[in-house]
Amino acid sequence: MKPKLEDVAKLAGVSKTTASRVLNNRGYLSEKTLKKVHDAMEQLNYQPNAAARQLFKQKTGLIGLIFPTVSNPFFGELVDYLEYELYQRQFKVIIGNSLQDISKETDYLNQLLAGQVDGLIVGTHNQGIAEYKYSHLPVVAIDRVMNSDIPIVESDNYNGGVLATERLIKSGVKQIIHTNGPVDLETPANRRRLAYEKVMQDHGLPHNTFTVDFRLSYNEKKEQYNKLFDLYPNVEAIFASNDVDAKIIMTIAEERGKKIPDNLLVVGYDGTELMRNIVPELTTVIQPIEEMAKTAVDVLIKRISGVQTEPEYILPVTLWDGRTGIK
Amino acid sequence: MKPKLEDVAKLAGVSKTTASRVLNNRGYLSEKTLKKVHDAMEQLNYQPNAAARQLFKQKTGLIGLIFPTVSNPFFGELVDYLEYELYQRQFKVIIGNSLQDISKETDYLNQLLAGQVDGLIVGTHNQGIAEYKYSHLPVVAIDRVMNSDIPIVESDNYNGGVLATERLIKSGVKQIIHTNGPVDLETPANRRRLAYEKVMQDHGLPHNTFTVDFRLSYNEKKEQYNKLFDLYPNVEAIFASNDVDAKIIMTIAEERGKKIPDNLLVVGYDGTELMRNIVPELTTVIQPIEEMAKTAVDVLIKRISGVQTEPEYILPVTLWDGRTGIK
DNA sequence: TTGTAGGCGTTATCAG
């Protein structure tokens, strides 16, 4: 059905080898055969078979991206930039969203490690993935601690925590709550919490972190955040773990009669282009998503080519100073 | 470096054939060899080579997804569901974001048509893609007209347009503007415009559609929407082409001193989970994203198995009745 | 400048 190189060769009246040479511009070809072969390829609408090439070359031209879900704006934008950067370097991208299933990450890994991809960029929240160890596949982690062999690209979470907390303290509020994922997850995002705690302590203020699992549905999250307000009725400010949650918190606060920023200050985290454009009033910490993507791809390509890389790449964050973080 | 089946066979003291049988649970195996081979596989941490399999089987287990960008919540959620559905059926997913480049779509296509994938789900906004014709690859389009051979999965855009327009008219406003992409793009989304025009006419009201290209950056879009207000200073309501733009319009309106909903009604389109949760006040038309993804995958699988399919699948929309659409 | 032959790793057919 689908033409192969041999068909092209036959039609052009040459050997497979010659046809292959034309296909890859290798060696010396006479103008005449060049044209013959090109014509034949066109006529048959020939496309070289990817699997055969991969088998021979021992590389696939594919990179696997494993992230919780592209329906979250942060990961959506990150994956978008990653795909863009990789495309520039002739790589295509296989994506796996691992949020729903804990087993799915492992499953993806096992399959991808089967020589299905030339490298992996990972930013999942699941844990205990021993599989990474067993592979010699180049891997880069984004905002996620895997193991000592795997380089991490991350934004400056500690400084982000400092910026957010200090912004809130400046308005003179005392009761500032931080929301974050489970502590036991070994992620650089935990440094935001450390920064928050340190800054609060330095100012002689009490710190309280309210834990909410990433994986919860929107309704479950709303329930949790309602509990936050029940638990801390006098809360004056919230430093949320991400912008989506920050906005949900704002809505709940308003439902409960709290005006923002008068009765409650809110600072988010991530600062995606989307959120900055549709909720510009939200004060937030901007992660340099494009830079993170670029760096991750650079590092991965280096690893693929066997070049040495650093264990950690920390990129600077900035504060988006909206109306919700100051009064 | 990486062990192959032959290494496993050698270690287990059997032939490649037997090892392959164990790997695929095919035919009769004695308990003893079964164990031997399994042990060997474990010991070597064997992973079958994907390219070799693909070459032999003539299928890749991959589906290509070509969409404008996953950083838009609608496409993000859609891709998320598509990936989920396809994973359930043992397919992995290659994604291509074609928004930035016009040539990128063509490029992706050509590469993917090279037997790199077993099927394609397409939802781009670019046009004039002749390549689809030349391939016998199973393709399904989402909300996009390709050519007569390619089935379309879409939500009921016409009814969506009716719901949105009628919602606005109910509040007694007269000057209702609709925003949409370029008319010349042959997309089912144009039916929203038709519905809007028809409903307005039926009510004896004037209709005006304001064209804004999808591909514009956020800043360019803001500029455009500012022009909208300059052009129609007395606008009373806007039926926007999507929720993100609707929210941007709301922000601009408020900057210009218009209170919503008192001085301006706004209805969006898409109704993603994200937007319904972070901007619940926005009245919008909900596209059944999950159903669309399921249907698209069903149809694609049918096509791959050579089963006949309908030319068009239209799924019902619903109205999300927020505070911005009524006064 | 062009052709022949063998191999990339897997699976299926056909004997045994």
Next chain:
DNA sequence: CTGATAACGCCTACAA
């Protein structure tokens, strides 16, 4: 129950 062999489509020594 198990093993040899050919084939999937492409690419590159090596020969001519």
